[in-house]
Amino acid sequence: MEPHILRRSAESGWIEVVCGSMFSGKTEELIRRLKRARIARQRVEIFKPGVDNRFSEEQVVSHDDREILSTPVATAAQILLLASDAEVVGVDEAQFFDEDIVAVCEQLARDGKRVIVAGLDQDFTGAPFEPMPQIMAVAEFVTKLHAICMVCGAPANHSQRLSQADELVVLGAMEAYEPRCRAHFKP
């Protein structure tokens, strides 16, 4: 069943994960779900890790500039303190949170909240990007999005790094990555 047509109850929340490679539209999909919740007058809060400040301190911004106000937090535990009044909790760039994000998401869901988590499922080497795999394992719903391979046009499951920078992800450097299929991904 599509998670957005389920009815949230006070007794039971759940976790939705939206994952995939760069340029797969994860943030766009997160924003779409959160805006629908807001239209239904549900109380929505959005959080992102404080390290991701490439465009704005207050907004989750997708690459197509659809934006929605969010709160940058330094640790996953802060989400529990700040989300107490929310019915729907969005988490963007979840791969940059500490491992506590897994327990935090589970606690929010136990408290009856709908939790929607977006993040990269692989790093630039093609390895699982912790803690995303942990969240995917405990989530009720996992949506995997794909970009399109810039070499051949096939569905792209990987983020090919084009630069030689040492950081795990070159934040916001769209030109430093391009989507690639399995055949054209060179870790």
Ligand SMILES: [Zn+2]
């Ligand atoms: Zn390809």
